[in-house]
Amino acid sequence: MTLDAHIPSGPIEQAWDKARFEMKLVNPANKRKHTILVVGSGLAGASAAASLGELGYKVRCFCFQDSPRRAHSIAAQGGINAAKNYQNDGDSIFRLFYDTVKGGDFRAREANVYRLAENSLKIIDQCVAQGVPFAREYGGMLTNRSFGGAQVSRTFYARGQTGQQLLLGAYQALERQVHAGTVTMIPRTEMLDLIVVDGQARGIVTRNLVTGELDVYFGDAVVLATGGYGNVYYLSTNAKGSNATAIWRAHKRGALFANPCFTQIHPTCIPVSGDYQSKLTLMSESLRNDGRIWVPKQKGDKRPPSQIPEDERDYYLERRYPSFGNLVPRDVASRNAKAVCDEGRGVGETGLGVYLDFGDAINRLGEHVIRERYGNLFDMYQRITDENPYKVPMRIYPAIHYTMGGLWVDYHLQSTIPGLFVAGEANFSDHGANRLGASALMQGLSDGYFIIPYTVGNYIATHKFAKVDESSSEVKSAVAGVEQTIDKLLSIKGKRTVDSFHRELGKIVWDECGMSRTAQGLEKAIGQIRALREEFWQNVTVPGSGDDLNQSLEKAGRVADFFELGELMCIDARERNESCGGHFREEYQTTDGEAKRDDEHYSYAAAWGYGGADGKPMLTKEPLEFHYVHPSQRSYK
Amino acid sequence: MKLTLKIWRQKGPSDKGKFITYQLNDVNPEMSMLECLDVLNESLIERGEEPVAFEHDCREGICGSCGFMINGVAHGPLPATTVCQLTMRHFKDGQQLVIEPWRAAAFPLLKDLVVDRRAFDRIIEAGGFVSVSTGNAPDGNTIPVGKEIADRAMDAAACIGCGACVAACPNASAALFTGAKISHLGLLPQGKPEQDRRALGMVAQMNTEPFGSCTNIGECTGVCPKEIPLEVIAHMNRDFWQASWKEREDLVQTIAPVTSWSNKTKTKS
Numbered sequence: 001m002t003l004d005a006h007i008p009s010g011p012i013e014q015a016w017d018k019a020r021f022e023m024k025l026v027n028p029a030n031k032r033k034h035t036i037l038v039v040g041s042g043l044a045g046a047s048a049a050a051s052l053g054e055l056g057y058k059v060r061c062f063c064f065q066d067s068p069r070r071a072h073s074i075a076a077q078g079g080i081n082a083a084k085n086y087q088n089d090g091d092s093i094f095r096l097f098y099d100t101v102k103g104g105d106f107r108a109r110e111a112n113v114y115r116l117a118e119n120s121l122k123i124i125d126q127c128v129a130q131g132v133p134f135a136r137e138y139g140g141m142l143t144n145r146s147f148g149g150a151q152v153s154r155t156f157y158a159r160g161q162t163g164q165q166l167l168l169g170a171y172q173a174l175e176r177q178v179h180a181g182t183v184t185m186i187p188r189t190e191m192l193d194l195i196v197v198d199g200q201a202r203g204i205v206t207r208n209l210v211t212g213e214l215d216v217y218f219g220d221a222v223v224l225a226t227g228g229y230g231n232v233y234y235l236s237t238n239a240k241g242s243n244a245t246a247i248w249r250a251h252k253r254g255a256l257f258a259n260p261c262f263t264q265i266h267p268t269c270i271p272v273s274g275d276y277q278s279k280l281t282l283m284s285e286s287l288r289n290d291g292r293i294w295v296p297k298q299k300g301d302k303r304p305p306s307q308i309p310e311d312e313r314d315y316y317l318e319r320r321y322p323s324f325g326n327l328v329p330r331d332v333a334s335r336n337a338k339a340v341c342d343e344g345r346g347v348g349e350t351g352l353g354v355y356l357d358f359g360d361a362i363n364r365l366g367e368h369v370i371r372e373r374y375g376n377l378f379d380m381y382q383r384i385t386d387e388n389p390y391k392v393p394m395r396i397y398p399a400i401h402y403t404m405g406g407l408w409v410d411y412h413l414q415s416t417i418p419g420l421f422v423a424g425e426a427n428f429s430d431h432g433a434n435r436l437g438a439s440a441l442m443q444g445l446s447d448g449y450f451i452i453p454y455t456v457g458n459y460i461a462t463h464k465f466a467k468v469d470e471s472s473s474e475v476k477s478a479v480a481g482v483e484q485t486i487d488k489l490l491s492i493k494g495k496r497t498v499d500s501f502h503r504e505l506g507k508i509v510w511d512e513c514g515m516s517r518t519a520q521g522l523e524k525a526i527g528q529i530r531a532l533r534e535e536f537w538q539n540v541t542v543p544g545s546g547d548d549l550n551q552s553l554e555k556a557g558r559v560a561d562f563f564e565l566g567e568l569m570c571i572d573a574r575e576r577n578e579s580c581g582g583h584f585r586e587e588y589q590t591t592d593g594e595a596k597r598d599d600e601h602y603s604y605a606a607a608w609g610y611g612g613a614d615g616k617p618m619l620t621k622e623p624l625e626f627h628y629v630h631p632s633q634r635s636y637k
Numbered sequence: 638m639k640l641t642l643k644i645w646r647q648k649g650p651s652d653k654g655k656f657i658t659y660q661l662n663d664v665n666p667e668m669s670m671l672e673c674l675d676v677l678n679e680s681l682i683e684r685g686e687e688p689v690a691f692e693h694d695c696r697e698g699i700c701g702s703c704g705f706m707i708n709g710v711a712h713g714p715l716p717a718t719t720v721c722q723l724t725m726r727h728f729k730d731g732q733q734l735v736i737e738p739w740r741a742a743a744f745p746l747l748k749d750l751v752v753d754r755r756a757f758d759r760i761i762e763a764g765g766f767v768s769v770s771t772g773n774a775p776d777g778n779t780i781p782v783g784k785e786i787a788d789r790a791m792d793a794a795a796c797i798g799c800g801a802c803v804a805a806c807p808n809a810s811a812a813l814f815t816g817a818k819i820s821h822l823g824l825l826p827q828g829k830p831e832q833d834r835r836a837l838g839m840v841a842q843m844n845t846e847p848f849g850s851c852t853n854i855g856e857c858t859g860v861c862p863k864e865i866p867l868e869v870i871a872h873m874n875r876d877f878w879q880a881s882w883k884e885r886e887d888l889v890q891t892i893a894p895v896t897s898w899s900n901k902t903k904t905k906s
C-alpha cells in the first residue's frame with residue numbers, strides 16, 4: 001500500500017487556498033439531502049457538527065456523556081495558541097508553524113502544520129464573536145501568556161478554564177443548530193462499529209447507554225472526533241470515559257493507525273499518592289510562566305523545602321536550558337524530572353516529585369497577582385493535597401496527558417477509508433512526536449470549524465451514494481459482531497474486575513512505553529500484554545445485563561480495545577529505532593542525554609494496518625519531506 | 638478510617654428504589670468521594686453484585702458530570718467543591734454518609750445516582766448562544782471589552798451545568814443555571830444584539846420544563862461548586878422584564894412568567 005497525503009503542490013503559503021479552490025461544491029439546496037454522522041462533541045466534533053449544520057447538511061452528532069458540553073475538551077486549562085502577534089513580540093504564522101514543526105521534533109507534515117497556523121487567527125475571532133470570555137487588558141484588548149517551546153507570548157486564555165469556555169462556545173453553536181433543526185444531538189450513545197459498504201464509510205453501529213439498545217445510523221460521510229487514547233495507561237490526566245473504541249473499531253475496518261507510540265507526558269501533574277488513585281490531575285503548563293522548578297542538590301535530602309537554602313537547590317531546567325529555562329517543551333521537562341528523581345533527588349514521600357516554586361514570583365509581583373493569574377489552579381491543588389501552594393512549593397511529577405498518534409489522515413483529514421474523516425486528538429495530523437502546549441485546542445477547532453466543512457463537502461460532491469439499509473450484509477455482520485462481543489463479555493463471569501485488568505495493563509505500558517523505552521523492555525511488554533489480554537477474555541467479570549445502564553460493560557468494551565492498542569503502541573515504539581519528541585529510546589541519545597533522531601531512516605509517519613487478533617500489523621510508511629523548516633537537532637539551550 | 642455509606646439504589650426509572658447500607662473499613666483520607674465509591678464498587682463486583690451507578694468523567698470539577706446529595710447537601714459539605722474533588726479527610730472516622738441522587742421532577746432518575754439533565758441542554762438550545770456562523774467573525778480585537786466586564790462575564794460563564802442548584806432549591810428552580818448563561822452573554826458586547834430574544838426564549842423554555850419558580854432563597858448559590866453569584870438571577874429577571882416590556886404589544890397577560898404566557902413568547906421568536 002502507498003499513502004497519498006494529497007498535499008497541494010506549490011508554495012506552502014498558498015496550499016490551502018489552492019486546495020479549497022480545487023474542491024467541488026455541493027449545491028446549497030442539495031446539502032440537506034446528505035446526512036453526516038459526527039461522532040464526538042468535544043472541540044473538534046462540536047465545531048464540525050455546528051459548522052456542517054450551518055451549511056445546511058443534515059447532521060447527527062453523538063457523544064457518550066449525558067450532554068455534549070461534558071466532552072473531555074472541557075478540562076483543558078491553560079490556553080490556545082494563535083499567531084495574532086497582538087503583543088508585537090515578533091510572532092507570525094510562519095513562526096507558529098516553525099515552532100510547531102520543531103516542537104514536534106520533525107515528525108509532522110509541514111503542509112498540515114502551516115494550515116493550522118493560518119487557521120489559528122480565525123479561531124480566536126470566531127470564539128470572541130461567540131462570546132468566549134478570553135482574558136483582557138484594562139484597555140479592553142485580548143491578553144496573552146507564554147507556553148512551553150515558544151519565545152513569544154501567543155497563548156489566549158480564559159482564566160484556568162480555557163477548554164471549558166471554548167467548548168461551551170462550540171456547544172452553544174451546536175445547540176443553535178439543534179434549535180434550527182439541522183443537527184440532531186444523540187447523547188449517552190456509544191459508537192461500537194463502523195459500517196463500510198463498497199469501500200465507503202456509510203454508517204455506524206451504536207449502543208444506547210441507558211436502554212442497551214443497538215442501533216444503526218446511516219450517512220454519506222462519518223466524522224470521528226472521539227479524542228485521544230491516553231487512558232491506555234489507566235492513570236492519566238484524561239477524563240475517565242476517554243477511550244479509543246471508535247477509532248480502534250474503525251482501524252479494524254481498514255483505517256490505518258499512525259504513530260501510536262507518540263504519546264505525551266505532561267511534566268506538571270500532581271504526583272500519585274496511593275493505589276486507589278483513579279486519575280491524575282494536571283497543573284497547567286501556564287504555571288511554568290511564574291513557577292521555578294527545582295530539587296535539592298543533595299540526594300535523599302528530606303528537609304522541608306523552606307529549610308533548603310538557595311545555594312543547595314538545583315534549578316535544573318534553568319541550569320541546563322538557559323534560553324528556555326522553565327519553559328522548555330513538555331518532553332524535555334518530563335524527561336529531566338524523571339532523570340533527577342532517578343538520581344534519588346526527587347521530593348515528597350515517594351521520591352517521585354519535583355518542586356514547582358512560586359516563592360520568587362510572589363515576592364516580585366505580590367500574592368494577589370499570582371492569585372489573579374492562577375487562583376483556581378492553586379485552589380484545586382490545595383483541595384487535592386491539603387497543602388497551600390502560596391506558602392509551600394507545589395510538588396509535581398510527569399503524567400500521561402495527550403496522544404499525538406491516531407488514525408492516519410490525508411491533507412483533507414480523510415482516513416484510508418473513503419468517507420471516514422477524523423478530527424481533533426483522534427487523528428495523527430499536526431503534532432509529530434511532541435505537541436506544544438495550547439496547540440491541541442487550536443487543532444481541534446481548526447479541524448472542526450475550518451477544515452472538515454470544506455473537505456467533507458468536497459467528498460460529498462465527488463462521490464455517488466448507493467442506497468444502504470439494514471438488509472445489507474455489511475450492516476448485519478457489523479451488528480452481529482457487536483452483539484457477540486457484548487454477550488461474550490457478560491458471559492465470562494470470571495474473578496477479576498475490569499478495573500483490575502486496566503490498572504495492570506496501564507502499569508505495563510507506563511513502565512515500558514512511557515517516558516523512556518528500550519527494545520528489550522518493549523519486547524517484554526508485548527508478551528505481558530498478550531498474556532494479560534488472554535487472561536482478560538477468560539477471567540473478567542462484568543455484572544449486570546446488556547439491556548440497561550451498565551457502566552461495567554461500557555468499561556469492559558473499552559479496556560478490551562486498549563489491550564490491542566497498547567500492544568500496537570509497543571510494536572510501533574520497538575520498530576522506531578530512534579528517539580524523537582516524546583518517544584525516547586534509551587539506546588538513542590546524545591552525549592548529554594537528549595533525544596537523538598535518525599532522519600535518514602525514520603523521517604516518516606508509521607501507518608499501521610490491523611493485523612488480526614494475533615496476527616502481525618502491517619507497516620506502511622508515509623515519508624516526510626521538509627522544504628521550509630530544516631530538520632536540526634532540537635536545542636532549547 | 639471507617640465509614641458507613643447509606644446509598645440510594647434503584648434499578649431503573651420505573652423501579653421503586655431504596656437505601657442500602659454499606660460498611661467501608663479501610664478508607665484512605667486522601668481518596669476522593671468518587672474513589673471511595675470506586676473501592677466500594679470493586680468489592681461489590683467481586684461479590685457478583687451490581688456496582689452503584691454514578692456519573693463522572695473529568696474528576697477535576699469541570700465537566701459537571703458528577704453530583705449527588707451527601708447528608709442532604711448537594712456535592713457534600715465543602716464549599717465550591719464537586720464530589721469528584723471532595724477528599725475523605727473532610728469526614729470523621731465512623732461517620733455515616735447518606736448518599737442520594739439529585740431529586741427534581743425536571744431530572745428524571747435513570748439508575749441509582751444517575752439522573753437525566755437534558756432539560757439544561759434544551760434551555761441553552763432556546764437561546765443560550767450568539768448567532769454567529771463560522772466564518773462571520775471580525776478580528777478579535779475589533780470590539781474592546783473592558784476587563785471588569787470580561788471578568789464578570791467569566792464569573793457567570795464558569796457554570797458547569799451539574800444541576801446542584803436545582804437539587805438544592807426547595808422549589809427545584811433552574812434560575813441560577815439559566816441566569817448564568819443570560820448574564821454571561823448579556824454582559825458582553827457580542828451577546829447584546831440578542832439580549833431580548835435570549836431572555837424570552839430561555840425563560841420560556843425553563844418554565845416549560847418541570848422546574849419550580851425562584852423565590853430568592855439562595856440555596857443554589859450556596860451549593861454551587863463554581864460559586865455562581867445570585868446576582869445572575871437578578872440579571873435574568875431584568876433582561877426578561879425589559880424584553881417583555883418592549884414586546885408588550887404581543888403579550889396577552891402581564892403576570893409572572895408562567896408557562897402558557899411564556900410559551901406564546903417562545904413560538905413568536
Ligand SMILES: Cc1cc2nc3c(=O)[nH]c(=O)nc-3n(C[C@H](O)[C@H](O)[C@H](O)COP(=O)(O)OP(=O)(O)OC[C@H]3O[C@@H](n4cnc5c(N)ncnc54)[C@H](O)[C@@H]3O)c2cc1C
Nearest residue numbers: 040041042043044064073078079191227424425438440441
Ligand atoms: C487536563 C487536560 C488539560 C489540557 N489543557 C490543554 C490546554 O491548555 N491547551 C490545549 O491546547 N490542549 C489542552 N489539552 C488537550 C486538549 O484538551 C485535548 O486534546 C482536546 O480537547 C481534544 O478534543 P477532541 O475534540 O479531539 O476530543 P474530546 O474533547 O476528548 O471529545 C471526545 C468526544 O468523543 C465522544 N466519544 C468518544 N468515544 C466515543 C464513542 N465510542 N462513541 C460516541 N462518542 C464517543 C465523547 O463523548 C466526546 O464528546 C488538555 C488535556 C487535558 C487532559
Ligand code: FES
Nearest residue numbers: 694696701703721
Ligand atoms: S467528574 Fe467532572 S465535575 Fe466531577
